[in-house]
Each structure stands twice: as C-alpha cells, then as structure tokens.
Amino acid sequence: MASTKFIVEGMHCGACTGRVERALAAEPGVTGASANLVARAVRVEFAAPASAATLAAALERAGYPAAEAETRLTIEGMSCASCSGRVERALAATSGVLSAAVNLATHTATVRYAQGAIAPSELAQVVTEAGYPARVASAGTAPEPMAQRQANEVRVLGTHFLLAALLTAPVFFLAMGPHLYPPLHHALARILGEGGMQEIQFLFTTLVLVFPGRMFFRLGLPALLRLAPEMNSLVALGAGAAYLYSAMVVLTPALLPPGSFDVYFEAAAVIVTLILLGRWLEARAKGQAGAAISRLIGLRPATARVLRDGTVIELPIEELASGDLVELAPGARIAVDGVVTEGSGFVDESMLTGEPVPVEKVPGSAVTGGTVNGTSALLFRVTATGTDTVLARIIALVEEAQGQKLPVQALVDKVTRVFVPAVMALSTVTFLIWFSLGQGLSAALVAAISVMIIACPCAMGLATPVSILVGTGRGAELGLLFRRGDALQRLAEIQTVAFDKTGTLTEGRPALTGLFRAAQMPENEILRLAAGAESRSEHPLAHAILAAAKARGLPPARARKVTATPGRGLSAEVEGRQILLGNLAALREAGIDTTPLNDAAGAFAQEGKTPVLLALDGTPVAVLALSDPPKPHAAEAVAALGRAGVAVTMISGDAQATAEAVARGLGITEVTAGVLPAGKVEAITALKARGAVAFVGDGINDAPALAAADVGLALGSGTDVAIEAAEVVITGADPRGAARAVTLSRAVMRNIRQNLFWAFAYNTALIPVAMGALVPFGGPGLSPMLAAGAMSLSSVFVVTNALRLRRAAG
Structure with missing residues (x-):
C-alpha cells in the first residue's frame, strides 16, 4: 500500500472536493482519497494497478488537474544501460513521480512529479539509495556542472588508466613474455623461480584491483547484493573470479585439484586496464559530443562596460540589470539582450541563427547576448539578463531535448533490463558445460569470465542518447x-x-515590386506624389509606397484633404493637383477611363501582385504593383x-x-x-x-x-x-x-540505427564465440583480455560514430 498527495488548485468549494474524491476513488487500486479544501490538496491511499501517473490522469479527466513540477538530477556511477534503467525504475516506483527519463550520455534524470507529494531532494535520495549518488541540478547553472563533470570524468579516468597500465605492465610481461620468447621463461625461472614470478603478479594485480580497479567493485558488488546486477557487476565478477582463483593457486594450492595450478592474474589486471581505457576514450568522446552546448555557454562574456552616472565601469554580467546602458566596442561580443540606443552597424548572429550574413542594427534594433559586434561602436539598453536571455533559453531548450528519450529507445530499455542477468546465466551455463566436458577448472573459468566481460551492455545504452546529444547540439x-x-x-x-x-x-510585409507608366512622367515623380497622398494613411500598402520612396531618397509631397474610402483607395490634393490612388473600381466610380491601365493591372494581378492605380487630375497615369516578396x-x-x-x-x-x-x-x-x-x-x-x-x-x-x-x-x-x-x-x-x-533528423535516426545494429550484432556474434561455440570445430575461443578490449572498443565505436553528426546538414 502506498500514499501520495496532490496539490489541486482548482478546488474552490465542498462540491469540488467531493468530485475530486469520487474521481480518485473510482480508480482501480485506490483504497481512500481525502481532499482538503483549505490546503487545496488531496491525499490518496492506493495499490497496484494504480500509480501516481494514473491518479494524475484521473484528476485531469475530472477537470481538476494536479499541480506538477519538474526537476533535473545529476547522477554519478551510471556506466551502462542497465544502470540507467535501474535508476529510471527506482524513480518511477516512487510515490508522487509521474514520469522519469534518465539519460546515460549526460548522466542526468528529468523527473516530472506531483507538486507537494515529494521534494526534489527526496528524489535525489531515492536514486542515491539505489546505488547511484545523485543531487538536484540547479536550473540557473545546470550547463556549467555538466561540462565540468565531463572534464572531471576524463581527468579521473585518465589517471586511473595510466596507473592501471603501469601496474599491469610487469604482470603482463611475466605472464605473456615467456610465451612469446621461450628463452625468457628459463631466465626468469632461474632468477625468480616459478613461485616468485606468481607472487610478483599477485602483488601488482592486487594493487590494480585495490586502487584503479576499486570503482568496479565499489559499484558492482552492492548492485549484485541488491539482486540488480549491471555492467560494473560483470567486470567485478569477471576480474574478481580470475584474481581469486589465481590467488588460491599462490596462497592455498592444496585446496585445488591437480593440474589446476595455472594463474590468470594478467587476465584480471588487463581486463581492468582495458575497460578503464575504453571508459576514458568514451568519456573524451562524450565530452566532444556535448561540445555544442559548451560552445554556446562560452559565447557569454564575463564582463560588460556599463554607463553609470556618466562614467563607464566594467561589471560582471551577473550584476547587469534591465535598463542599464552598455557600451559595445567594435568586434566585442554582446553580453546580454538589449535594444540599440545609439550608433548603427552590423552584428554577426551566425552562432545563434546559423546565418552567416551579418545583420544591420540601428537605434531601436534588438541585439542578442552572445552575438558579435562588427566594426561600429554601439550603445544598447539591457532588456533581459540571466536565464531570461535568448542564449540562456536556447541552452535550456537544447539540454532539455538532449535529456529526452526517442520512441526507438523503448526496445533497448526492454532488452537491457534482462540483459545482465541473462549474461550471468549464460556465463554460469558456459562454466558448467566446459567443466562437465572434462576441460578442467581453469578452461571453464576462462570461458565463463570471457562471456561476462564480452557482453557488457555499454554500447546498447549509449547508442541512442549519444546520437541525440550530438544531433541536438549540431x-x-x-x-x-x-x-x-x-x-x-x-x-x-x-x-x-x-x-x-x-x-x-x-x-511578411508588402513592398513595391513593379511600376507601369501610362504617361510621360518620371517614376520618381510618380512615387513622390503617391507617397505624399499615402503619408496620412495607416494601410499596410501605404507603408509599402512610403518605404519605396524613402529607399530612393524621395521626400513625400505635401498633401491635404485626404479622404480614404475602405475597399477602394484614397483621394487627396497634392501640391495643387487632385490625386486618386486605388483599385479599378475606385477609378471607374470616379468616372476615369482606366483603359490605358487595364492590361498592366491584369498582368500584375496574374503575378500575384496587388495593382494600385494612380490618376492625376482625372487622367490615368500609372499602376504601382505591391506584393509580399x-x-x-x-x-x-x-x-x-x-x-x-x-x-x-x-x-x-x-x-x-x-x-x-x-x-x-x-x-x-x-x-x-x-x-x-x-x-x-x-x-x-x-x-x-x-x-x-x-x-x-x-x-x-x-x-x-x-x-x-x-x-x-x-x-x-x-x-x-x-x-x-x-x-x-x-x-x-x-x-x-x-x-x-x-x-x-534523418541523419540522426540513421546514426542511431547504425549504433543499435553494431551494439546488438556485436553481442549476438561474440557471446557464442566467448562461450567457445567454435572450439569444437577448430575455431578460436576468446580470452578474457581480448573480450575486455573488444567490449571497450564497442562503446568507443558507438560514441565515435555519433560524433560524425557534428558535420551533418551543413
């Protein structure tokens, strides 16, 4: 039995509370509903099949929608699709949560919940208790922690990999060197002895697992104890099994059957080292995947030159306020949104609009934070700061889209939910088959470890979100x-x-796009007189004529006695001459013969232009063609x-x-x-x-x-x-x-399909090989070291393939 609380602002009387209670009580699984009119809230006791989402939907249908809120969590420790699926299920099972979407590529979760039912900090605690430390991301500063987190992840994984590689080198040398060069084995045996060689491998492998490899055990073993194994669990089991078996050979050989004294320290150490290498390369690639957001964030300058009390001072952009006057030097990047008050010039807005041609700015023109001023000095008044600026809204939009799931992800989620348990079962079956066939404990153990390592679902979990990350950034x-x-x-x-x-x-605005003269009068004169008559009109077509005259530098003639007739046009006295501007009907009603203008007016109309006929002192003079170009x-x-x-x-x-x-x-x-x-x-x-x-x-x-x-x-x-x-x-x-x-969008979906094909085909093809399906036919098996390398490369391939989208639709 669970309970949750909804805030229902729409309740205004006792009848409302009754309807709310009845709507909820009618839902299957609800055992009680109590509405509080004063608190504008309702508490519900329920069990399956009811859920917070179905209860919220019931309130919506009843006309009393529940107040909803959304938060974003930053999550650590997720390394594969099983991890993200487990976090998502933990959140979805939490009372009050309406929906949860976890993004493995950005290590975030977007949670929609019933306001008042649970707090964001409690949601973070739910995820933390599931084994993945989480915290609530601040809406105002979310982009910076993400970029910083990626940089920290790359640095930490790089350090761990280098340390693991240094510690693994002597283990690999002692284990594999003698196989590659037999005389080396005799030399080492004379100097160190067989037992000494194994003890050195034991020492260095222990250091590998205790220090750089500790992360796999710290995350994987608790998940295994919760009966919720994931990718770290597979690595911990694989490397741990190879290490413990080899340690028994060194420390307690009497407990093992004869002929089982081979050690596999190199397998444990190399597995950890190669997977750390893969994680490091993957983290670096994911950092490049989010580079578009980092570049957008980098468009914001740190300071601005503000005019205060006649003095120019340099201020951090966080201290700017609406109404401040900001001086903009030639070539400077605009700090925040505003409106130009002095100066004119061109501004490069390509980083926000994708358009390479600079945009002209004059007093009254809007400027956007992050764009780059041209060669002119400008002064602008601040209109928006902080999260209200266009750049901040764009960053928020892109990050929100990057956290969404595509419908195609549903299949991946279903597969990865059972994938790790299935792999562990296959590993166990592999061990039993090899051991029952008399291949020995060592061979059975190696095959089982190879299956566990090769089948980590990292590539599956990254296939969709990393493509979305790069695609939306592009x-x-x-x-x-x-x-x-x-x-x-x-x-x-x-x-x-x-x-x-x-x-x-x-x-979206009419313009003069053609002019026909029926009389020997200069075009500029016709346009000047027409602009004079239209200067007193508010009609959109009048603005087009005035704009055309202004563009030619023609001052409108002075007009008086302007009379407008709706649906026809207008008449006026301009410099002592009677002018009539309008359609064919207007001129004909005035008794003017429009024959000289009819053909031109008809031709303009066929082109989709609006013909405006002009007559002076009762004589048809010209046709002005106006259209929206x-x-x-x-x-x-x-x-x-x-x-x-x-x-x-x-x-x-x-x-x-x-x-x-x-x-x-x-x-x-x-x-x-x-x-x-x-x-x-x-x-x-x-x-x-x-x-x-x-x-x-x-x-x-x-x-x-x-x-x-x-x-x-x-x-x-x-x-x-x-x-x-x-x-x-x-x-x-x-x-x-x-x-x-x-x-x-087509490039992104094509990229996702490629990633999913690779991820699924990779596991489908290599799991049987790791199980030894080809060995009876003279084919190869797959050592744990090669399995670790292949698994790491599969994730790197998926992320690298997604990075190709950075050049899409160019």
Missing part, C-alpha cells in the same frame, strides 16, 4: 532548436512539409526538400490567385488558399492521409496548424523565439531551416 549550431527529443524521430518520417505563406516563405532562399528551401523526397505544399489565408502566383515562383505545385486558421488545420488533416506531415509557420498566428501537424516547425527571428508554438524552432527567418531540420 541543430543548435544550425539555428535549429528541438524542444522535444522525440521530434527528431518523427521529423525523419515526414513525407509532406506544408508551409504558411506570409512571413514564412515571403518577407518571397524570401531570398525560399525557392532553395523548397528545392532542397524536393531533393530529399519530401512533398511540399503551401497553405495560406491569401487569395487563391496571389498564393498560386507565389507558389509558382517557388516551385510549389499544390496550394490551399483563402483559409482561416481552422481551415489550415483541416488542410493538414487531409494531408495526413498520405503520411506524416510537418507544418512550418511563424509559431504564433499558426499555432493551431503547428499543433495539428505531426511535427510543427516555428520560424522565429533570432530574438523572439516562439518556444511554445512548435516542437522545432528555427531561430532565424530562413525557411531553409526546415530542409536542414529534415536532413539532420
């Missing part, structure tokens, strides 16, 4: 933020990508997806003719236009009949469509990341990010 470098790790797997299965038009494939790389993004075998469609709220014209220019053949947000959801639902669908939008206006798609990709601006709108955020405004995301 995504951050490309300006792709995966809010959830499982988006990596689902995006790789996408068959159709649907784009929103405005702001996604196009710039495609983004520079939109066509390239569509083409890249097509080469990847992904169908591309456009879903837009614009008129059909406009949307189709834009689509034709970008190479898109399928268009759904004239739809409201609900219509976009319906269009995506229809596309799902063909297979998985991804939707790319701005992350705010397209939220329903992003949620309806199998994977939603939100285009941000680099300084306004729409982190709640989609599973994947493209920090720049470049639609090519969608193609890069698909390419990266």
Whole structure:
C-alpha cells in the first residue's frame, strides 16, 4: 500500500472536493482519497494497478488537474544501460513521480512529479539509495556542472588508466613474455623461480584491483547484493573470479585439484586496464559530443562596460540589470539582450541563427547576448539578463531535448533490463558445460569470465542518447532548436512539409515590386506624389509606397484633404493637383477611363501582385504593383526538400490567385488558399492521409496548424523565439531551416540505427564465440583480455560514430 498527495488548485468549494474524491476513488487500486479544501490538496491511499501517473490522469479527466513540477538530477556511477534503467525504475516506483527519463550520455534524470507529494531532494535520495549518488541540478547553472563533470570524468579516468597500465605492465610481461620468447621463461625461472614470478603478479594485480580497479567493485558488488546486477557487476565478477582463483593457486594450492595450478592474474589486471581505457576514450568522446552546448555557454562574456552616472565601469554580467546602458566596442561580443540606443552597424548572429550574413542594427534594433559586434561602436539598453536571455533559453531548450528519450529507445530499455542477468546465466551455463566436458577448472573459468566481460551492455545504452546529444547540439549550431527529443524521430518520417505563406516563405510585409507608366512622367515623380497622398494613411500598402520612396531618397509631397474610402483607395490634393490612388473600381466610380491601365493591372494581378492605380487630375497615369516578396532562399528551401523526397505544399489565408502566383515562383505545385486558421488545420488533416506531415509557420498566428501537424516547425527571428508554438524552432527567418531540420533528423535516426545494429550484432556474434561455440570445430575461443578490449572498443565505436553528426546538414 502506498500514499501520495496532490496539490489541486482548482478546488474552490465542498462540491469540488467531493468530485475530486469520487474521481480518485473510482480508480482501480485506490483504497481512500481525502481532499482538503483549505490546503487545496488531496491525499490518496492506493495499490497496484494504480500509480501516481494514473491518479494524475484521473484528476485531469475530472477537470481538476494536479499541480506538477519538474526537476533535473545529476547522477554519478551510471556506466551502462542497465544502470540507467535501474535508476529510471527506482524513480518511477516512487510515490508522487509521474514520469522519469534518465539519460546515460549526460548522466542526468528529468523527473516530472506531483507538486507537494515529494521534494526534489527526496528524489535525489531515492536514486542515491539505489546505488547511484545523485543531487538536484540547479536550473540557473545546470550547463556549467555538466561540462565540468565531463572534464572531471576524463581527468579521473585518465589517471586511473595510466596507473592501471603501469601496474599491469610487469604482470603482463611475466605472464605473456615467456610465451612469446621461450628463452625468457628459463631466465626468469632461474632468477625468480616459478613461485616468485606468481607472487610478483599477485602483488601488482592486487594493487590494480585495490586502487584503479576499486570503482568496479565499489559499484558492482552492492548492485549484485541488491539482486540488480549491471555492467560494473560483470567486470567485478569477471576480474574478481580470475584474481581469486589465481590467488588460491599462490596462497592455498592444496585446496585445488591437480593440474589446476595455472594463474590468470594478467587476465584480471588487463581486463581492468582495458575497460578503464575504453571508459576514458568514451568519456573524451562524450565530452566532444556535448561540445555544442559548451560552445554556446562560452559565447557569454564575463564582463560588460556599463554607463553609470556618466562614467563607464566594467561589471560582471551577473550584476547587469534591465535598463542599464552598455557600451559595445567594435568586434566585442554582446553580453546580454538589449535594444540599440545609439550608433548603427552590423552584428554577426551566425552562432545563434546559423546565418552567416551579418545583420544591420540601428537605434531601436534588438541585439542578442552572445552575438558579435562588427566594426561600429554601439550603445544598447539591457532588456533581459540571466536565464531570461535568448542564449540562456536556447541552452535550456537544447539540454532539455538532449535529456529526452526517442520512441526507438523503448526496445533497448526492454532488452537491457534482462540483459545482465541473462549474461550471468549464460556465463554460469558456459562454466558448467566446459567443466562437465572434462576441460578442467581453469578452461571453464576462462570461458565463463570471457562471456561476462564480452557482453557488457555499454554500447546498447549509449547508442541512442549519444546520437541525440550530438544531433541536438549540431541543430543548435544550425539555428535549429528541438524542444522535444522525440521530434527528431518523427521529423525523419515526414513525407509532406506544408508551409504558411506570409512571413514564412515571403518577407511578411508588402513592398513595391513593379511600376507601369501610362504617361510621360518620371517614376520618381510618380512615387513622390503617391507617397505624399499615402503619408496620412495607416494601410499596410501605404507603408509599402512610403518605404519605396524613402529607399530612393524621395521626400513625400505635401498633401491635404485626404479622404480614404475602405475597399477602394484614397483621394487627396497634392501640391495643387487632385490625386486618386486605388483599385479599378475606385477609378471607374470616379468616372476615369482606366483603359490605358487595364492590361498592366491584369498582368500584375496574374503575378500575384496587388495593382494600385494612380490618376492625376482625372487622367490615368500609372499602376504601382505591391506584393509580399518571397524570401531570398525560399525557392532553395523548397528545392532542397524536393531533393530529399519530401512533398511540399503551401497553405495560406491569401487569395487563391496571389498564393498560386507565389507558389509558382517557388516551385510549389499544390496550394490551399483563402483559409482561416481552422481551415489550415483541416488542410493538414487531409494531408495526413498520405503520411506524416510537418507544418512550418511563424509559431504564433499558426499555432493551431503547428499543433495539428505531426511535427510543427516555428520560424522565429533570432530574438523572439516562439518556444511554445512548435516542437522545432528555427531561430532565424530562413525557411531553409526546415530542409536542414529534415536532413539532420534523418541523419540522426540513421546514426542511431547504425549504433543499435553494431551494439546488438556485436553481442549476438561474440557471446557464442566467448562461450567457445567454435572450439569444437577448430575455431578460436576468446580470452578474457581480448573480450575486455573488444567490449571497450564497442562503446568507443558507438560514441565515435555519433560524433560524425557534428558535420551533418551543413
């Protein structure tokens, strides 16, 4: 019987508490539920099949969701998939825990729990009691301890390996040297004697196991006593069995049967040394796997030059506050987020957005911490510091995605849960078979040890998380933020990508893209007069005309008597001349013959542009074509997806003719236009009949469509990341990010499949060899030393293979 407590903020009266109690009491396994209205809490007594997760779901269904919280734990001592699985099961079995995900690559656990039922420190204690020391990671400083922990792990393992190698060298020399060069055996026997050689091996092997090899026994034996063996248990048993047997030969030979006086000290020492080597190489590779996060963290400068009371002082960035004015020297890295107040220049934002072209900054422009100023001096006002900055949010997003599990990991978890016990059983069977066949105690022991060592499930446990670690880090470098790790797997299965038009494939703001003159009047004069009339209007098309005039350095003419007619246009008196700007209907209603302008207006409309006709003093003069131009790389993004075998469609709220014209220019053949947000959801639902669908939008206006798609990709601006709108955020405004995301996700999944194949195939092939299945046919066996080397190399191979993702989608 277990009990837990839920915080239920939605309870406001006695009727609410009754409904909460009844909803919980109806769950199978619940024996009692008592709600407290004052405390806004409910305590539940339950047994299987009920669990904290099912009880929370019952409260959700009843309309009284339980308050939830999430914490991250930093865990030591996990070395294989069995370890991470054991930690995960210990957390899941804890009352109040709703879900737990353990990441072997980052040595962390993300735990979602019922607020009030248990504290983060208690969760850390649960993991510690399971045999893996844990502590609660601080949300504000989580990235630094992870990088520091990796560096410490590499240093400690490197020291242990070097010490083990030095101590193992004389053991290996005395054991294997005489086999390689027989005269050496006679020389050593004369000098040291057979007993002396064995005693020296005994001494140095003892030192190997007591000092650098102690970690395997310290972690493995307690796990074995808890009947929860893991990888360290296998190493401890394998090396320990070889050592104890050999020690008996040296210390108590009378207890052994005749003909069983061979020693295997070199096997015990070399097993520990080679596995330490593998762990060291693996730790170094994992440090490289997390290099993307380390580089992001390194983008933050330590200090900033702050203007206070007319004086510039150097302050640590931790002391900056919103509203501070910060001086930015040419070439300096921007410390925190802010808005430019003085100066203009270009800023390199490639490290955050993946875009190599510097972005122009003028007063009023936003700047982001971690980016690099160009050649101009700027002054900016701080708008966000600490964990509120874009860089901090990006680091948090990437780390959160790296801690997630992909659906493909479920199979690995099931296998590794029974793998170590199964290996121990196989080792025992191997020993019994060899011994019963009369091969002797020594040969049976060697075969059994080889099986234990060769089958450590390290490679299996690392196959998926290390690929996610490298892949999401690479995504951050490309300006792709995966809010959830499982988006990596689902995006790789996408068959159709649907784009929103405005702001996604196009710039999102109208611009003057064409001008037809029916009269002999200079273009600049036409534009100056039109800008004068539109200067009093708030219509988006008016802003486009004004922007075009400003770009040519044309001051708008002075206008008076401006009258706007909704759906038609406007009229005004400009420098004594009567001007009319509007559509065909506006001019015709004014009695103006539009014949000279009709063909040009129709041609612009066919191109998806909005024609604005201009008449002066009743005479048709020109047609201004306004449109939302495609983004520079939109066509390239569509083409890249097509080469990847992904169908591309456009879903837009614009008129059909406009949307189709834009689509034709970008190479898109399928268009759904004239739809409201609900219509976009319906269009995506229809596309799902063909297979998985991804939707790319701005992350705010397209939220329903992003949620309806199998994977939603939100285009941000680099300084306004729409982190709640989609599973994947493209920090720049470049639609090519969608193609890069698909390419990266496929590369990650391909990498995971390669890792899993290697890990499973390696064990499937080598366990029978270690058992001696080939020996009766004249084939080789597998010594414990070779088994240790092969096992270590399998983990190094998996991590090294994952590191290839650092160049993916480039």
